[in-house]
Amino acid sequence: MLTTQRIGTAGPQSFPVRIFHQVVDLDPARELVSLKLPNQSYPLMHLFAMSLEGGSGS
Secondary structure (H helix, E strand, O other), X not given: OEEEEEEEOOEEEEEEEXXXXXXXXXXXXXXXXXXXXXXXXXXXXXXXXXXXXXXXXX
């Protein structure tokens, strides 16, 4: 999703903001114990929600 503004601590800010949805297939024989995001300075990556529910194939 692409939008032209966001709401920051000082109110609305006008610049492009993107929100991505990513589905990752996991090995059902293994237990997920951590998730490591890339170490980057810009653009900043944030994880807002994560679900470990089964996909359509499970």
